Amino acid sequence: MIVLALNAGSSSLKFGVFKAATKRKVEPLMRGLFDGLAVTPRFSAQDAAGRLLADAPLRLPGQSTGALLQELLNFLDTRLGSEQIVAVGHRIVHGGSRFISPVHLTSEVVDALDKLTPIAPLHQPASLGPVRALSELRPGLMQIGCFDTAFHSTLAPPVSRYAIPREYEEMGIKRYGFHGLSYEFIAHQLGRISPELPAKKTVVAHLGSGCSLCAMVDGKCQDTTMGFTALDGVMMATRSGAVDPGIILYLQKTCGLSIDEVETLLYRRSGLLGVSGISADMRVLLASSDPRAAAAIDLFAFSVSRAIAALANTLGGIELLVFTGGIGEHAAQVRNAICRRLDWLGVKLDPSKSHDVLSDSDSKVEVRVVATNEEMAIARQVHLTLESATGPSEAASA
Numbered sequence: 001m002i003v004l005a006l007n008a009g010s011s012s013l014k015f016g017v018f019k020a021a022t023k024r025k026v027e028p029l030m031r032g033l034f035d036g037l038a039v040t041p042r043f044s045a046q047d048a049a050g051r052l053l054a055d056a057p058l059r060l061p062g063q064s065t066g067a068l069l070q071e072l073l074n075f076l077d078t079r080l081g082s083e084q085i086v087a088v089g090h091r092i093v094h095g096g097s098r099f100i101s102p103v104h105l106t107s108e109v110v111d112a113l114d115k116l117t118p119i120a121p122l123h124q125p126a127s128l129g130p131v132r133a134l135s136e137l138r139p140g141l142m143q144i145g146c147f148d149t150a151f152h153s154t155l156a157p158p159v160s161r162y163a164i165p166r167e168y169e170e171m172g173i174k175r176y177g178f179h180g181l182s183y184e185f186i187a188h189q190l191g192r193i194s195p196e197l198p199a200k201k202t203v204v205a206h207l208g209s210g211c212s213l214c215a216m217v218d219g220k221c222q223d224t225t226m227g228f229t230a231l232d233g234v235m236m237a238t239r240s241g242a243v244d245p246g247i248i249l250y251l252q253k254t255c256g257l258s259i260d261e262v263e264t265l266l267y268r269r270s271g272l273l274g275v276s277g278i279s280a281d282m283r284v285l286l287a288s289s290d291p292r293a294a295a296a297i298d299l300f301a302f303s304v305s306r307a308i309a310a311l312a313n314t315l316g317g318i319e320l321l322v323f324t325g326g327i328g329e330h331a332a333q334v335r336n337a338i339c340r341r342l343d344w345l346g347v348k349l350d351p352s353k354s355h356d357v358l359s360d361s362d363s364k365v366e367v368r369v370v371a372t373n374e375e376m377a378i379a380r381q382v383h384l385t386l387e388s389a390t391g392p393s394e395a396a397s398a
């Protein structure tokens with residue numbers, strides 16, 4: 001059985017192709033992405049060993065989602081030969097309070113998810129576009145939604161609660177948390193690295209375009225920095241993270257910004273981009289000698305280190321700190337800046353280490369880098385869903 005996992009972002013569409021083996025095991029066959037979609041679109045793909053299968057600019061910028069997916073399906077049909085894709089799993093960022101486990105993406109479900117667009121404006125349209133396009137291109141193909149929010153669905157007050165009147169909480173205004181597919185993958189991976197790791201008081205820092213952190217023990221979320229929306233928490237590429245809510249009122253009442261302008265300001269013009277005035281891309285900022293780039297990186301490191309301390313408070317300590325996501329996995333300079341601020345917590349890096357375990361042998365907190373794979377988390381969920389549809393006893397034992 002072949003499962004295609006799609007991870008749609010605001011400027012890229014990542015995919016993974018997996019062969020479903022037994023129980024929860026899925027074997028990666030290929031991965032790739034369409035990126036630079038707005039300006040210089042490119043398609044690239046690699047096999048499981050990292051060998052390049054394709055890397056080429058797309059003929060036209062601004063192609064429709066349907067055209068991109070047709071291109072992907074043609075590529076996969078050629079590569080997979082007689083093997084058929086049995087299901088497509090989609091990363092859906094917001095599931096609200098209704099969707100806390102994988103779901104068949106019927107048109108009723110897609111419409112319900114679309115209603116969450118106001119609270120996930122960067123992501124929900126990008127996730128649902130490919131679902132709609134695929135149901136036209138391959139009408140019979142099973143499509144399953146896998147939710148970023150699901151990993152955090154066990155959060156309870158006080159962690160999940162905002163200090164607003166109860167009737168608003170009853171309307172669903174609470175902490176949902178995001179990047180759950182990444183956290184699920186990391187939790188699984190920690191157990192594979194070493195059986196004693198999952199029980200540790202762990203903070204995972206997912207630092208990519210969107211950035212969030214999650215406190216977990218035994219693979220269960222205890223707290224997370226993102227909240228009702230993926231705007232909350234730490235500073236990100238173009239998102240502000242948490243700001244004084246009074247700023248939002250001031251921008252509207254005194255500066256005369258419309259609600260849409262405030263949304264654009266906080267989701268698309270802030271974060272690394274807004275503070276540096278140069279770029280939303282950490283690589284560009286690290287390579288820049290402009291002091292505004294350094295100031296943006298400094299604020300980023302401060303924001304993340306402050307969140308780590310807050311999550312350590314929720315856990316009543318911290319024994320393991322895991323970095324993941326594009327910045328977390330690759331930007332040693334940023335990791336170092338974050339960890340320097342956590343010296344008082346007993347975080348001590350060994351400067352000679354750059355992968356797996358980063359901490360010094362006498363560090364009170366073990367620090368690791370673990371590569372995430374949201375597509376594999378999706379494929380596992382899809383596989384489990386398919387198994388439970390065909391053989392509940394086998395799925396239950398997975």
Ligand SMILES: Nc1ncnc2c1ncn2[C@@H]1O[C@H](COP(=O)(O)OP(=O)(O)O)[C@@H](O)[C@H]1O
Nearest residue numbers: 009208209210280281282283325326327330331
């Ligand atoms: N080698 C690297 N050094 C520094 N930063 C990197 C490196 N590779 C990727 N990044 C940064 O990671 C971020 C993107 O992370 P990623 O997890 O791929 O994001 P997305 O949320 O789009 O999946 C960008 O800011 C990028 O600059």
Ligand SMILES: CC(=O)OP(=O)(O)O
Nearest residue numbers: 009178179209210230
């Ligand atoms: C939830 C979120 O912020 O996702 P991404 O990092 O893909 O933008």
Ligand SMILES: [Mg+2]
Nearest residue numbers: 009208209210
């Ligand atoms: Mg991401």
